Amino acid sequence: MASTPPRAINLGLQMAAIKAVLPAAQGTVRGGELVCTVPLQPTPVSRRYMARIAYRHRHRPRVTITDPPLTLHPRATALPHVYPGGDLCLHLPGEWKESMLLVRTILPWTSEWLLHYELWLVTGRWAGSGHDHAVPPATQRPEDPM
Amino acid sequence: MDSLDQMLSMLLDGAVEVLDISPDLYGDAVERYEEVGTWLAEHGSPGWQIYPQGSFRLGTVVRPGTPGGEYDIDLVCRLPLHHESTTQERLKQRVGEQLVAYRRWKKDQGHTDAPESLEARRRCWTLGYPGFHLDVLPAIPDDEHLPTGIRLTDKDLWEWQRSNPIGYADWFRGRSELSTRILEKRHANVADVPIWHVRSPLQRVVQILKWHCMIMFANDPDNRPPSILITTLAGHAYNGEEDLFTAVRSVLDNMPRFIKKTNGKWWVANPAHEEENFTDKWNEYPERREAFNAWFTDIDTTMSELAHMEGKGLDTVYERLAKSFDRAPVLHSYKRYAASIGAATDNRMGATGRLSPTAAGPRKPSHTFYGQHSSARD
Numbered sequence: 058m059a060s061t062p063p064r065a066i067n068l069g070l071q072m073a074a075i076k077a078v079l080p081a082a083q084g085t086v087r088g089g090e091l092v093c094t095v096p097l098q099p100t101p102v103s104r105r106y107m108a109r110i111a112y113r114h115r116h117r118p119r120v121t122i123t124d125p126p127l128t129l130h131p132r133a134t135a136l137p138h139v140y141p142g143g144d145l146c147l148h149l150p151g152e153w154k155e156s157m158l159l160v161r162t163i164l165p166w167t168s169e170w171l172l173h174y175e176l177w178l179v180t181g182r183w184a185g186s187g188h189d190h191a192v193p194p195a196t197q198r199p200e201d202p203m
Numbered sequence: 204m205d206s207l208d209q210m211l212s213m214l215l216d217g218a219v220e221v222l223d224i225s226p227d228l229y230g231d232a233v234e235r236y237e238e239v240g241t242w243l244a245e246h247g248s249p250g251w252q253i254y255p256q257g258s259f260r261l262g263t264v265v266r267p268g269t270p271g272g273e274y275d276i277d278l279v280c281r282l283p284l285h286h287e288s289t290t291q292e293r294l295k296q297r298v299g300e301q302l303v304a305y306r307r308w309k310k311d312q313g314h315t316d317a318p319e320s321l322e323a324r325r326r327c328w329t330l331g332y333p334g335f336h337l338d339v340l341p342a343i344p345d346d347e348h349l350p351t352g353i354r355l356t357d358k359d360l361w362e363w364q365r366s367n368p369i370g371y372a373d374w375f376r377g378r379s380e381l382s383t384r385i386l387e388k389r390h391a392n393v394a395d396v397p398i399w400h401v402r403s404p405l406q407r408v409v410q411i412l413k414w415h416c417m418i419m420f421a422n423d424p425d426n427r428p429p430s431i432l433i434t435t436l437a438g439h440a441y442n443g444e445e446d447l448f449t450a451v452r453s454v455l456d457n458m459p460r461f462i463k464k465t466n467g468k469w470w471v472a473n474p475a476h477e478e479e480n481f482t483d484k485w486n487e488y489p490e491r492r493e494a495f496n497a498w499f500t501d502i503d504t505t506m507s508e509l510a511h512m513e514g515k516g517l518d519t520v521y522e523r524l525a526k527s528f529d530r531a532p533v534l535h536s537y538k539r540y541a542a543s544i545g546a547a548t549d550n551r552m553g554a555t556g557r558l559s560p561t562a563a564g565p566r567k568p569s570h571t572f573y574g575q576h577s578s579a580r581d
């Protein structure tokens with residue numbers, strides 16, 4: 058098993074902390090990698106999404122949504138705040154550190170990402186923090202921009 | 204947001220708020236009609252009174268959905284005359300002459316806020332202003348229903364029409380104050396004016412029902428159920444619910460019980476004037492009753508479908524709302540919600556990934572959704 062870098066939280070502890078907050082989470086720590094799937098529903102109206110987190114020390118935690126499939130706003134060509142491989146962009150470099158608990162950072166950020174994603178499907182504008190990802194305006198706008 | 208009902212309430216409230224009159228336009232309208240009232244009193248018409256009635260007085264105004272749709276503001280212009288000392292025609296004429304004189308005076312003074320137009324309609328004189336018009340209904344006291352009963356003119360009817368808009372508004376306010384939240388606010392603010400800065404759940408319920416009705420009957424205005432009927436039934440059916448969506452559901456559940464059949468006639472009495480039947484027309488034109496039933500079934504179905512949309516997705520709920528209401532106000536509400544959560548920093552995550560300021564889980568530290576990258580990196 059890979060050694061834990063200084064100040065980094067042990068992967069077993071990370072997994073236990075996730076299960077303490079999100080009892081439906083299922084995961085393993087094997088070969089120095091934490092892999093966990095967890096259902097997330099940001100609000101009572103939101104869908105229940107299955108998120109998969111894969112994390113190794115000295116690497117960024119990777120989060121993908123495995124179910125249901127993510128769709129696009131009618132005028133968008135790509136999802137906002139997603140890496141080309143399909144995992145979610147949840148933070149700027151440096152905002153997440155290995156000394157942080159995934160369950161206090163990456164997971165709430167994922168839930169928040171999902172909330173903004175469903176609103177983006179409606180409004181075409183990403184209202185969360187980060188770079189603007191407005192879709193191009195329709196030829197005939199139904200309303201004024203906010 | 205902790206429950207589906209609360210979220211639907213927030214989304215509906217944000218949409219109907221767009222259709223409500225803005226505080227600025229409200230202020231303009233009050234200023235205009237108060238000036239008309241003052242001018243009339245100062246120019247040889249002692250005892251004349253102008254006061255608002257209808258949805259403006261009730262706080263249930265909904266902007267018409269037509270392009271450039273303007274707010275209708277109904278005013279009573281009450282002259283201290285006895286019905287045997289005047290006729291409907293003479294009363295209408297006298298009020299009209301005064302309004303013509305007022306408008307001329309405004310122009311002579313070089314005022315820029317003079318009414319743009321003045322025209323006679325069936326029951327009123329209409330003064331046009333930017334964004335709204337004032338419908339001035341000539342009236343005299345109804346000596347059989349003092350102090351607030353009035354008699355109104357109608358050029359198509361031989362008999363005086365009777366009404367009691369102040370009594371009705373008092374009744375409606377009493378029903379609104381079944382909400383303890385609103386009752387407490389009223390007690391904190393003693394000023395006796397019809398401006399209700401905070402809309403009560405009942406006011407919002409009525410606005411939602413009227414909004415839906417207006418859209419459903421956009422191409423069939425003759426059969427559209429009258430606002431006063433919807434408002435009266437909602438007032439009776441309301442039981443003090445504080446949550447808007449819960450209140451809408453409960454009002455719809457209770458509403459049919461308040462439609463009565465008396466001596467073979469459909470009957471919904473004016474709560475402030477028992478002789479007036481808001482469903483009078485149903486007895487003459489059965490299609491009006493059918494239209495009401497069609498409206499009721501549609502809004503009831505809409506609300507009950509929404510009540511079952513837990514976990515269906517915010518975008519799916521949006522499409523359902525947009526199907527029964529206007530798209531633009533619903534979209535506005537979604538944008539407002541998105542902006543509010545974009546700015547929120549106090550969310551916690553609960554056991555199912557639920558984000559809420561009240562969830563017991565870990566507080567979410569601030570972070571920034573990063574942009575799209577040409578290549579994934581650590």
